[in-house]
Protein backbone atom coordinates (compact mmCIF):
# COMPACT_ATOMS: atom_id res chain seq x y z
CA UNK A 1 0.00 0.00 0.00
CA UNK A 2 1.44 3.42 -0.81
CA UNK A 3 0.71 6.32 1.49
CA UNK A 4 -0.31 9.73 0.18
CA UNK A 5 2.48 12.33 0.25
CA UNK A 6 1.40 13.94 3.50
CA UNK A 7 1.41 10.57 5.30
CA UNK A 8 5.04 9.76 4.47
CA UNK A 9 8.02 10.54 6.70
CA UNK A 10 7.80 13.38 9.14
CA UNK A 11 4.62 14.94 7.76
CA UNK A 12 2.41 12.04 8.86
CA UNK A 13 -0.75 13.26 10.59
CA UNK A 14 -0.56 12.84 14.36
CA UNK A 15 -3.91 11.14 14.48
CA UNK A 16 -2.50 7.91 13.03
CA UNK A 17 -3.14 5.35 15.73
CA UNK A 18 0.14 3.46 15.19
CA UNK A 19 2.21 6.48 16.17
CA UNK A 20 4.15 6.23 19.41
CA UNK A 21 2.81 8.28 22.30
CA UNK A 22 6.00 10.19 23.13
CA UNK A 23 4.77 11.58 26.39
CA UNK A 24 3.70 8.17 27.66
CA UNK A 25 7.25 7.00 26.84
CA UNK A 26 9.01 10.04 28.30
CA UNK A 27 10.17 8.14 31.38
CA UNK A 28 8.13 8.00 34.57
CA UNK A 29 10.64 10.14 36.45
CA UNK A 30 10.66 12.93 33.86
CA UNK A 31 6.98 13.53 34.51
CA UNK A 32 7.45 13.53 38.27
CA UNK A 33 7.84 17.01 39.78
CA UNK A 34 9.93 15.75 42.71
CA UNK A 35 12.43 14.01 40.44
CA UNK A 36 12.59 17.00 38.11
CA UNK A 37 13.31 19.34 41.04
CA UNK A 38 16.21 17.05 42.09
CA UNK A 39 17.55 16.49 38.59
CA UNK A 40 20.33 19.08 38.51
CA UNK A 41 21.72 17.83 41.83
CA UNK A 42 21.82 14.26 40.47
CA UNK A 43 23.16 14.88 37.00
CA UNK A 44 25.82 17.29 35.83
CA UNK A 45 26.27 17.17 32.08
CA UNK A 46 29.58 19.13 31.97
CA UNK A 47 27.84 21.63 29.69
CA UNK A 48 30.77 24.07 29.57
CA UNK A 49 33.13 21.30 28.40
CA UNK A 50 30.55 20.41 25.79
CA UNK A 51 30.33 24.01 24.59
CA UNK A 52 34.15 24.12 24.32
CA UNK A 53 34.16 20.94 22.23
CA UNK A 54 31.36 22.18 20.00
CA UNK A 55 33.05 25.53 19.42
CA UNK A 56 36.04 23.60 18.10
CA UNK A 57 33.60 21.93 15.67
CA UNK A 58 32.16 25.19 14.31
CA UNK A 59 29.61 26.45 16.87
CA UNK A 60 29.70 30.26 16.79
CA UNK A 61 27.69 33.43 17.32
CA UNK A 62 25.65 32.79 14.13
CA UNK A 63 24.61 29.25 15.06
CA UNK A 64 21.08 27.98 15.52
CA UNK A 65 21.11 25.26 18.16
CA UNK A 66 18.40 22.67 18.85
CA UNK A 67 18.61 21.00 22.26
CA UNK A 68 16.19 18.10 21.89
CA UNK A 69 15.19 16.42 25.13
CA UNK A 70 16.59 19.51 26.83
CA UNK A 71 15.38 18.56 30.32
CA UNK A 72 16.24 21.26 32.85
CA UNK A 73 18.33 23.05 30.22
CA UNK A 74 21.87 22.48 31.48
CA UNK A 75 23.24 22.58 27.93
CA UNK A 76 20.76 25.19 26.69
CA UNK A 77 21.81 27.70 29.34
CA UNK A 78 25.52 27.04 28.75
CA UNK A 79 25.32 27.43 24.97
CA UNK A 80 23.01 30.47 24.84
CA UNK A 81 25.78 33.07 25.41
CA UNK A 82 27.82 31.84 22.43
CA UNK A 83 25.19 31.28 19.72
CA UNK A 84 22.41 33.17 17.93
CA UNK A 85 19.39 31.06 18.85
CA UNK A 86 18.69 28.04 21.05
CA UNK A 87 15.52 26.01 20.86
CA UNK A 88 15.07 23.89 23.97
CA UNK A 89 12.49 21.21 23.19
CA UNK A 90 11.26 18.56 25.59
CA UNK A 91 8.17 16.37 25.68
CA UNK A 92 7.75 16.62 29.46
CA UNK A 93 5.66 19.62 30.57
CA UNK A 94 7.19 19.22 34.03
CA UNK A 95 10.74 19.57 32.69
CA UNK A 96 9.60 22.45 30.47
CA UNK A 97 8.11 24.31 33.42
CA UNK A 98 11.39 24.21 35.37
CA UNK A 99 13.36 25.08 32.25
CA UNK A 100 11.15 28.10 31.55
CA UNK A 101 11.76 29.36 35.10
CA UNK A 102 15.52 28.92 34.69
CA UNK A 103 15.50 30.66 31.31
CA UNK A 104 13.52 33.58 32.72
CA UNK A 105 15.96 33.93 35.61
CA UNK A 106 18.95 33.78 33.22
CA UNK A 107 17.67 36.73 31.16
CA UNK A 108 19.06 35.22 27.95
CA UNK A 109 16.88 36.60 25.17
CA UNK A 110 17.77 33.97 22.55
CA UNK A 111 16.23 30.83 24.11
CA UNK A 112 12.89 29.41 22.98
CA UNK A 113 11.26 26.69 25.05
CA UNK A 114 9.05 24.28 23.15
CA UNK A 115 7.03 21.46 24.63
CA UNK A 116 7.55 18.93 21.83
CA UNK A 117 9.53 15.77 21.24
CA UNK A 118 11.63 13.94 18.66
CA UNK A 119 8.50 12.87 16.80
CA UNK A 120 6.50 16.07 17.10
CA UNK A 121 8.93 19.02 17.04
CA UNK A 122 8.23 21.35 14.10
CA UNK A 123 11.07 23.64 13.13
CA UNK A 124 10.81 27.13 11.65
CA UNK A 125 13.49 29.63 10.76
CA UNK A 126 17.07 29.02 9.65
CA UNK A 127 18.13 25.36 9.55
CA UNK A 128 19.79 23.96 12.64
CA UNK A 129 23.60 24.18 12.78
CA UNK A 130 23.98 22.09 15.92
CA UNK A 131 21.62 19.49 17.35
CA UNK A 132 22.26 18.39 20.91
CA UNK A 133 20.64 15.25 22.41
CA UNK A 134 21.83 14.05 25.76
CA UNK A 135 20.27 11.07 27.52
CA UNK A 136 16.98 11.48 25.67
CA UNK A 137 16.96 9.31 22.54
CA UNK A 138 16.79 6.10 24.62
CA UNK A 139 13.19 6.94 25.47
CA UNK A 140 12.24 5.79 21.97
CA UNK A 141 12.18 2.16 20.83
CA UNK A 142 14.65 1.50 17.98
CA UNK A 143 12.14 1.83 15.13
CA UNK A 144 11.19 5.27 16.41
CA UNK A 145 14.81 6.24 17.06
CA UNK A 146 15.45 5.86 13.33
CA UNK A 147 12.41 7.97 12.48
CA UNK A 148 13.46 10.58 15.04
CA UNK A 149 16.94 10.79 13.50
CA UNK A 150 15.49 11.25 10.02
CA UNK A 151 13.20 14.02 11.29
CA UNK A 152 16.15 15.65 13.03
CA UNK A 153 18.27 15.50 9.89
CA UNK A 154 15.45 17.17 7.96
CA UNK A 155 15.75 20.35 10.03
CA UNK A 156 19.56 20.48 9.95
CA UNK A 157 21.73 22.04 7.29
CA UNK A 158 24.19 19.77 5.47
CA UNK A 159 27.36 19.26 7.56
CA UNK A 160 25.57 20.46 10.70
CA UNK A 161 26.79 18.72 13.86
CA UNK A 162 24.81 16.22 15.91
CA UNK A 163 26.18 15.72 19.41
CA UNK A 164 24.54 12.65 20.90
CA UNK A 165 25.16 11.13 24.34
CA UNK A 166 23.23 8.29 25.76
CA UNK A 167 23.17 5.06 27.66
CA UNK A 168 24.21 2.82 24.78
CA UNK A 169 25.75 -0.58 25.40
CA UNK A 170 29.09 -1.26 23.70
CA UNK A 171 29.50 -4.80 25.06
CA UNK A 172 28.60 -8.06 23.33
CA UNK A 173 25.23 -9.79 23.95
CA UNK A 174 26.83 -12.64 25.90
CA UNK A 175 28.28 -10.13 28.39
CA UNK A 176 25.02 -8.29 28.91
CA UNK A 177 23.73 -9.85 32.13
CA UNK A 178 27.03 -9.38 33.95
CA UNK A 179 27.61 -5.83 32.67
CA UNK A 180 24.10 -4.66 33.48
CA UNK A 181 24.22 -6.17 36.95
CA UNK A 182 27.60 -4.47 37.60
CA UNK A 183 26.13 -1.14 36.51
CA UNK A 184 23.02 -1.52 38.67
CA UNK A 185 25.29 -2.38 41.62
CA UNK A 186 26.81 1.12 41.35
CA UNK A 187 23.41 2.64 42.21
CA UNK A 188 23.34 4.82 45.29
CA UNK A 189 21.09 4.37 48.27
CA UNK A 190 20.19 8.07 48.75
CA UNK A 191 17.76 9.37 46.14
CA UNK A 192 18.50 13.10 46.59
CA UNK A 193 21.81 13.56 44.80
CA UNK A 194 22.57 10.35 42.96
CA UNK A 195 20.95 7.69 40.80
CA UNK A 196 19.72 4.80 42.89
CA UNK A 197 19.88 1.12 42.06
CA UNK A 198 16.11 1.14 41.55
CA UNK A 199 16.42 3.97 39.02
CA UNK A 200 19.17 2.20 37.07
CA UNK A 201 17.10 -1.00 37.07
CA UNK A 202 14.10 0.95 35.83
CA UNK A 203 16.20 2.38 33.02
CA UNK A 204 17.23 -1.08 31.81
CA UNK A 205 13.81 -2.63 32.26
CA UNK A 206 11.43 0.08 31.08
CA UNK A 207 13.38 2.29 28.67
CA UNK A 208 14.99 1.56 25.32
CA UNK A 209 18.76 1.78 25.53
CA UNK A 210 20.26 -0.32 22.76
CA UNK A 211 23.66 -1.57 21.61
CA UNK A 212 26.23 0.68 19.90
CA UNK A 213 26.41 -1.83 17.06
CA UNK A 214 22.68 -1.34 16.43
CA UNK A 215 22.50 2.41 16.99
CA UNK A 216 25.50 3.35 14.87
CA UNK A 217 24.24 1.87 11.57
CA UNK A 218 20.90 3.50 12.40
CA UNK A 219 22.57 6.91 12.76
CA UNK A 220 24.41 6.40 9.46
CA UNK A 221 21.31 5.16 7.60
CA UNK A 222 19.30 8.11 8.88
CA UNK A 223 21.53 10.55 7.03
CA UNK A 224 24.49 11.19 9.32
CA UNK A 225 28.21 10.43 9.18
CA UNK A 226 29.69 9.47 12.56
CA UNK A 227 32.97 11.33 13.07
CA UNK A 228 33.71 10.32 16.61
CA UNK A 229 32.46 7.69 19.05
CA UNK A 230 33.61 7.44 22.67
CA UNK A 231 32.56 4.60 24.96
CA UNK A 232 32.83 4.44 28.74
CA UNK A 233 35.08 1.69 30.09
CA UNK A 234 32.12 -0.16 31.64
CA UNK A 235 30.41 -0.35 28.23
CA UNK A 236 27.32 1.55 29.42
CA UNK A 237 27.65 5.05 27.93
CA UNK A 238 28.46 6.37 24.44
CA UNK A 239 29.07 9.86 23.10
CA UNK A 240 28.99 10.67 19.41
CA UNK A 241 29.86 13.50 17.09
CA UNK A 242 28.10 13.05 13.77
CA UNK A 243 27.49 15.31 10.79
CA UNK A 244 24.45 15.52 8.62
CA UNK A 245 25.36 14.35 5.14
Ligand SMILES: C[S@@+](CC[C@H](N)C(=O)[O-])C[C@H]1O[C@@H](n2cnc3c(N)ncnc32)[C@H](O)[C@@H]1O
Nearest residue numbers: 022026030069070071091092117118134136139
Ligand atom coordinates in the same frame (compact mmCIF):
# COMPACT_ATOMS: atom_id res chain seq x y z
C1 LIG B 1 17.63 12.18 31.46
S1 LIG B 1 16.79 13.59 30.89
C2 LIG B 1 18.10 14.45 30.04
C3 LIG B 1 17.89 15.94 30.01
C4 LIG B 1 19.02 16.74 29.40
N1 LIG B 1 19.20 16.43 28.00
C5 LIG B 1 20.31 16.52 30.15
O1 LIG B 1 21.25 15.97 29.59
O2 LIG B 1 20.39 16.93 31.33
C6 LIG B 1 15.83 12.96 29.53
C7 LIG B 1 14.93 13.99 28.93
O3 LIG B 1 14.38 13.49 27.71
C8 LIG B 1 13.04 13.93 27.66
N2 LIG B 1 12.32 13.09 26.69
C9 LIG B 1 11.81 11.86 26.85
N3 LIG B 1 11.23 11.43 25.71
C10 LIG B 1 11.37 12.44 24.82
C11 LIG B 1 10.95 12.62 23.47
N4 LIG B 1 10.30 11.68 22.80
N5 LIG B 1 11.25 13.78 22.87
C12 LIG B 1 11.93 14.75 23.53
N6 LIG B 1 12.32 14.65 24.80
C13 LIG B 1 12.05 13.50 25.44
C14 LIG B 1 12.56 13.80 29.08
O4 LIG B 1 11.37 14.54 29.32
C15 LIG B 1 13.77 14.35 29.83
O5 LIG B 1 13.71 15.72 30.00
